[in-house]
Amino acid sequence: MVRSVVSILLLCFVVQFAYGAQNNIDGVRIWPSPDNTRVVFDMKAAPEFTYFTLKNPLRLVIDFNNTSDAAKLSGIENSGDLIKKLRYSTPKNKSSARVVVELNRNTKPSLFAVTPDGAYGHRLVVDLPDTAPKPSKTLAASSSTGSVVIDDSTSARDRDIIVAIDAGHGGHDPGSIGPAGTYEKHITLSIAKKLEDMINRERGMRAIMTRGDDYYVSPNRRPEIAREKKADLLISIHADAFSQPQPRGGSVWVLSMRRADTELGRWLEKSERHSELLGGAAEVINDKSSERYLTETILGLSMDHSMATSHDLGNKVVEELKQVTSLHKRKPQAASFAVLTAPDIPSILVEVGFISNPQEEKNLNWSKYRERLANAMFNATKRYFKQVPPDGTLWAQERANNRTHKVRSGESLSLLAQRYNVKVSSIKAANDLSSDVVRVGQVLNIPRT
Template sequence: MGLLRRLSWLLSIGFLPTALLHAAEIQRLQTQQQDGLTRTIVHLDGAPEYKVFTLANPDRVVIDIRNGRLAGGFNSSPAGLVENVRHGRQGSDLRIVLDLAATAQARSFVLSPSQRDGHRLVVELEQQGTASEPGPVLTVANAAPSGERDIIIAIDAGHGGKDPGAIGPTGAREKDITLQVARELKAVIDAERGLSAILIRDSDVYLPHAERYQKARREEADLFVSIHADAFTRPDARGSSVFVMSTRGASSEAARWLAERENAAELVGGVSLSDKDNMLATVLLDLSQGATLEASNAVAENVIRAMASVGNVHKNEVQRANFMVLRSPDVPSLLIETGFISNPVEERNLKDAQFRRRLALAIRDGIKDYFSVAPPHGTWYAANVKPVERHHTVSRGETLAVIARRHGVSVQSIRSANGLASDRILVGAVLRIPVSS
């Protein structure tokens, strides 16, 4: 699955920084068989720091809980693939071993307290048809498997088929321009080590809006980029823009997901809403959307800054709108208006192959800038790319705390990097963002 999103989910549904964790008391362990999965639930009195891995010959799952201890009267109930439960000490850690009836793939996550239950460490087991090898270790510090996979960018060429989009003064059709830009963007992304692109459409076909972002989710994309060309009644309107989902749009999409969760596919990261009560499902979805919107905004800022080097920017700030294609709750998404096709000059630019390549290179550079700072765990970028200093243009309503949180650094580090004596900042100011706090 997309490791950036998997990490986001693991963090959003219960992981806490190591400094905030305590010696966890394990109160009970229960195992259920449901929908072809064996689900072991470890009930604890607080958020655990843990790791889970599989072993073969014989098949078993090992759960190590840092400074864990068993509560008095602890009990367990094997079921499904779990034939037996054993426990012991591994140094200061509590080790729980699940003896399995067959080879299985394991995945784990933590659920925060609900009205009925406290913290729960959930290990889901899916039976496999081949002999198992030692599985990936999931920890608070590294919640994704190791490896050096490519970061996956899903590129959506707007409109298509029966929907031509906007028409330029000389007859250029938006659906053709967007496909040409999308193909060029894929080419320059694929040429970069550690990045790979997929096209949502690669021909003149019409795809419903929801199908576009759903395809990106199925392909486990780390980022969804929708390409468009703007139009206006006045021919002098010009410049590119970058949009992310509005809060209103996110809220309406959340309502739809919650209403349809009985039939909906699980969220990326392996967390299904269908078996959660209303309150827990709402919290999980809200946390996932919040992290996704933050990431969307951060990458959009990098892209619009890079695009300013190619041509006019219609709006210097990231825009927010209720576009259907941006509604994925678990894949960071942005929509790029590459220019006004209704403007004769910009229509001519968009029809020019050399301009489209410069545009694609700028978009790619913005994406690279973002992932150089926030690479998904387990990717080539995470293992090999050294973060570089970033810059942030202050928008109306932003505070230093908001900017620091968005970039994953401390307020004090931004103050120090910019020589600020206080938290007061001016709209339009360009701040240096240090590599780390």
């Protein structure tokens, strides 16, 4: 009798242990981006899995060992077109789950397990590189007012100044999370889109986005996108966070000298990529014995120019930001951020405030406040490029056609307009003036027409 009771209890324990040990799929998320779609399976425990692909039709089949198939796979949000459908299929055995990812085109999947981190538990990550052809000659810049399509190959006039806008984080990477649950990735994308709209409305400027929606782009890929689009500047937008709620205020960051030297060395080792930075100079440097020396000199000068520009622009952004928010740092700070490592593109990272501060989180959730932050970055960028427009741009040509005049006591815009036979509105436009007030000693650009 005792022996049978013990056997029953032991059997119950084994059944309970086996049931408790079974893994579960707690949720599924799909994050499409222009060149990759990521599927994340949130798991109760570390996943044990195998996978294989099938053709006619194209499918990725994932077998989860010792896993329940109770999780719902229908109705998962998916804004991309690489994945047609997620569904279950007949598993290898009763204790397993088989998930089938139906695909619209061929891809080479990469699967890996991720251990718990912060708000996330165990996960299985599926990366699906997208092989769909991308347009090579046209660039679509979305904005709140519509879609602007530019053909870079047939521009008859001086080119626009191109500003790459980088909304931090995205997709499966939410960034910092505020005490009220605000995701940094949503704040940065909203500000980025507002800045994009302001730049695209400005004659002689054009914006491109490293990400235009809620998907993940690796930090190293972001400056590459800016280079591919021939950007004159990269602005990366983030929101700061700390373990305590007290810190607050915005800040601006540029690349540290140590990281700059490291990146320069890495580019010098990649001889096949020298032409990306040297342009036409790469064709002139044919002497292999002097190639590295000349390349190092040219790349060094390019890096110096980029860092000097970053500092100058960073100071202007700080000046504009302090009119919108308090400052955590009153001067541009140096750091080793991957997004700032393009040696040939001036780059800054703007922390718009501490999302971990309850009041600043509340401010960042206010659309008008985000617009003011975007306007601060826009004004600083415009001020800088009006003073130092890149060669070959419309603004550089207009500056070359202008004369300068240093305002003396008793002079006004109307007086200068009469003297140079131009309109007051033309002088104001050439100097980005919002009023008719000028100050003694101010240097004005006077249009010739």
